[in-house]
Amino acid sequence: MKKLFLTALILGATTLFAQVDKPVEMPYVDYPMVKGDHDEVAQQYCLICHSWGYILNQGKKSRPYWKGTVQKMVNEFKAPISKEDQQTITNYLVKHYGYETTSAH
Numbered sequence: 855m856k857k858l859f860l861t862a863l864i865l866g867a868t869t870l871f872a873q874v875d876k877p878v879e880m881p882y883v884d885y886p887m888v889k890g891d892h893d894e895v896a897q898q899y900c901l902i903c904h905s906w907g908y909i910l911n912q913g914k915k916s917r918p919y920w921k922g923t924v925q926k927m928v929n930e931f932k933a934p935i936s937k938e939d940q941q942t943i944t945n946y947l948v949k950h951y952g953y954e955t956t957s958a959h
């Protein structure tokens with residue numbers, strides 16, 4: 855009886871290993887990006903390290919937020935984006951995923 859239990863245990867473990875051996879399929883979620891206003895620049899740089907979901911998840915944000923976020927990607931995470939392209943991306947993000955701040959700052 856004990857032997858049978860042990861056999862069952864080993865069989866169970868084998869099955870488990872066999873399952874892990876198979877390629878693991880990760881669900882792929884494609885987040886659509888708003889077209890226009892040089893979305894291709896944002897596409898080129900902002901999808902290198904993470905999905906567009908990171909941007910969508912923030913909700914509508916102010917210009918200072920997007921400007922700061924783009925700078926953070928460059929300064930902290932070393933995204934290779936020129937000053938000009940950072941500006942283009944910030945404008946795109948503010949227009950489609952944010953709002954202009956009405957105050958002087």
Ligand code: HEC
Binds near residue numbers: 900923924927932943
């Ligand atoms: C060099 C890699 C890299 C590139 C390129 C990059 N990011 Fe990120 N991004 C990161 C990392 C790392 C995080 C932090 C992930 C975490 O904390 O889980 C992040 C997080 C974010 C977040 C979540 C909020 C936050 O502040 O952490 C936003 C929004 C974001 N990135 C926007 C952008 C945008 C917009 C671009 C294009 C200008 C961009 N990213 C390009 C690496 C990158």
